[in-house]
Amino acid sequence: EIVMTQSPATLSVSPGEGATLSCRASQSVNTNLVWYQQKPGQAPRLLIYGASTRATGIPARFSGSGSGTEFTLTISSLQSEDFAVYYCQQYNNWPPGTFGQGTKVEIK
Amino acid sequence: EVQLVESGGGLVQPGESLRLSCAASGFTFSDHYMDWVRQAPGKGLEWVGRIRQKAKSYSTNYAASVQGRFTISRDDSKNSLYLHMNSLKIEDTAVYYCTRVVAVAGSGYSDYWGQGTLVTVSS
Numbered sequence: 001e002i003v004m005t006q007s008p009a010t011l012s013v014s015p016g017e018g019a020t021l022s023c024r025a026s027q028s029v030n031t032n033l034v035w036y037q038q039k040p041g042q043a044p045r046l047l048i049y050g051a052s053t054r055a056t057g058i059p060a061r062f063s064g065s066g067s068g069t070e071f072t073l074t075i076s077s078l079q080s081e082d083f084a085v086y087y088c089q090q091y092n093n094w095p096p097g098t099f100g101q102g103t104k105v106e107i108k
Numbered sequence: 109e110v111q112l113v114e115s116g117g118g119l120v121q122p123g124e125s126l127r128l129s130c131a132a133s134g135f136t137f138s139d140h141y142m143d144w145v146r147q148a149p150g151k152g153l154e155w156v157g158r159i160r161q162k163a164k165s166y167s168t169n170y171a172a173s174v175q176g177r178f179t180i181s182r183d184d185s186k187n188s189l190y191l192h193m194n195s196l197k198i199e200d201t202a203v204y205y206c207t208r209v210v211a212v213a214g215s216g217y218s219d220y221w222g223q224g225t226l227v228t229v230s231s
Contacts, residue, residue, distance in 0.1 A: 034217045036153075043205055043221035044153065050212075055219065087153055094215035095169045097143075099153040 002026050002093045006086075006100035012108040013078050021103045023071040023088035032092035035064055035073045038102075039084045047086075048073065075105070083107055110134040110220045112206045117225030124196055128225055130189040130206030138162065138184040141209035143218055144191050146202035154202075158209065159189070174200075196229045203227075 003026040013019045023033070031051035036044035046055040048064035051071055061076040075082055088100040116128040130142075141164075144156040157170040159180040168180050179192040189206055203226050207218035 030213075032213045032215070043223055044218075045221070046217070046219050049210070049217055049219075089153070089217065091213060091215045091217045095158070096155045096171050097215065097217065099155070101152050 001096065002029060002090055002098050004088055004090055004098050004100035006088060006103045008103060010104045010106060012106050014108045015080060016077055019075045019078055019105055021073040021086055023100050025069045025090055028068045029090040029092035031067045032090060033071050034089050036087045037084045038087065044087065110208065112208065112220060112222035114204065114206050114222045114225035117204065117227045119228045119230065120196055121231050122196060122198055122229055125194045126196060126227060128191040128204055130222055132187045132189065137187040141211050141216060142182065142189045143207045143209050144180060145205045145207055148202045198229050201227060201229045
């Protein structure tokens, strides 16, 4: 089973600043990786699929990059609605589709 | 608009059974793989299982943690997905999400999620 490791666990950012979240796979997942955003009390929402393609309706300030074992989610200028927990998930070596443990982006 | 609405959660004792349902609308349900994903209170996401379409013989896969205890089924005539949970354990306590899957790379990922239903296993 592939292990997904996200860092940092918590990221403190001021509104308007940028944020960079990392996700590392224990072995290559090619570009078969997604990012989800989850706000308190809500279901996860798909942000990025195929490591770098924004899902429908996702603002351009969200971008994904990487391949193989190293991936990054970048939020260029944080808005108030972006403070949430972000999860990566691989779907290359399946089952199971393993998730990272999440990165919480909080207001500094 | 794609909608997934789960129901059936509640409080049960260890060893008991429960059936969750998910009503789908806004898309051709019968064309899609469907997943169940769960989230224990204050914890991360855990994939539970998948069911494929009729064309794939409604084949299923399960996480090791639920294999042999949980069964996923679907009724395409009712646009409904089910999760049959037997021999429930305390560690099965979680919010259970129904998700629609985009099939790709021989597997796929969830693009739409329901709001979830809470299952609490406690004596």
